Amino acid sequence: MADKDLITRLDNRLDQLVNIDMGERGVEHLYEAARELQGGALVGAAADALMAVPEGGTVILTTGSVSRAWITPDLGENDGPSGAAAVARALVLARNATCVMLCEETLLPAIRSTCQAAGLFPVTLEQAAIARADKSLATIVMLPYATEDEAGRAQAVQMLDALTPDLLFSTERVGRNEHGVYHSMKGIDYGMGRARVDFLFDEALARGIPVVAVGDGGNEIGMGKVADHVKAYVPYGDTCQCGCGGGIGAVTSCDVLVTAACSNWGCTAIAAAMAARADNAKLLHTPEREALLLDTMVANGLINSTHGIVDDSVDGFPRQSHLAVAELCRTIVSRAL
Ligand SMILES: [Zn+2]
Structure with missing residues (x-):
């Protein structure tokens, strides 16, 4: 393993790279607030938490955003799934973890395909246990989550009791506001058909289970941590x-x-920060795999929600931007590999 000072420098560079506010959403303010609160690089803290999952442990992940459910609940956006799949892959390879991915039943097919394109074969919980025991297959378990408040609360308790996860991870997963409403970035109520996974994360936090969350807009699970800054700057x-x-x-x-x-x-x-810690380039989310995942998301109808069309732009950023970010992350951590 590379020395700690080098890892800290790499973490800071990764942090800076992905927080350049190219989308003009005010993320730089949220970034500064989160760094101050957490006392260091955000991606480094996330990688530390993920690498601390015990060997053979269980991680619940969630992503997915039904987009324009008033037209059809089968429509999801393409920010979220490829990132979640990249992190799940790194967790499986680094920790032999059982990764359980939650989303709306309507989005399961598309997100399942995205995870599979990241190298993870979709299986049941029972099958995952066999694969974990003999380390013969990189797997993912896909489960649907309730889209009504009461059912979402009940499922939270039931699921944490049954799975006893070591960590929960969320990316680009909208959470309710103080009035129980789920909002788009344009401030519209878009709770319709949306999984109430935020109740699961609240329950996990209450139980002291570690929670890592990724977001870019302020309306996602995890952003409660910088609520005042979301109010002020987004x-x-x-x-x-x-x-x-x-x-x-x-x-x-x-x-x-x-x-x-x-x-x-x-x-x-x-994923890059995890690769640096493990000194294992296989954990990287490479530009080549990002290209494969972008194509898979297009093939499965996940939409570029900024432009309201199925294409390989994500959040309005063109394909080459995503490949470039993966390439630059790889370049940054190459000093530790
Ligand atoms: Zn509202």
Whole structure:
């Protein structure tokens, strides 16, 4: 393993790279606030938490955002799934972890395909236990999560009791505000058909289970940690457009918050920081794999939500930007590999 000072320098460079606010969303303010609160590099803290998962442990991950559910609940956006898949892959390879990915039933097919393109074969919990025991297959377990408040609360308790996870990880997963409303970045109520996974994260935090969360807008799980800054600096952070009387900021907090200009970039940087710690280039999310995942997401109908079209731009950033971020993250940590 590379020396600690080098790892710290690399963490800081990864942090800076993925927090350049190319989307003009105010993420730099959230980044500074999170760094101050956590006392250091965000991606480094996330990588430390993920690498601390016990060998053969269980991690619950979530991502996925139904987009325009008033047209069809089968429509999801393409920021989130590839990043979550990259982190799950790194966890499986580094910790032989059982990764359980949660999303809306309607988005399961697309996110399952994305995880598979990242190298993880979708299996049941029972099958994952066999694979974990003999280390013969990199797997992912895909499970649906309830889309109604009461069912979401009940499932939270039930799922944590049953799975006893070592860590929870969320990326680009919208959480409710103080009035229980789920908002888009434009301040519109888009709770319809949306998984209430934020209740699971609240329950995990109450039980003291470590929670790592990635977000780029302020309306995602984890952003409760910097709620005041979301109100002050993010469009509609203070007052939404739906009339609920709140802003778009999610109330659910986390132990480690990673901000990024695009949530997928945060995940790419986390995988790179994990690779540096393990001195294992296989954990990297490479530009080659990012290209494969972008194509897979297009093939599965996940949309570029900024432009309202199925293509390989994510959050409005073109394909080459995502490949470039993966390449630069790889370059940054190459000094430790
Ligand atoms: Zn509202």
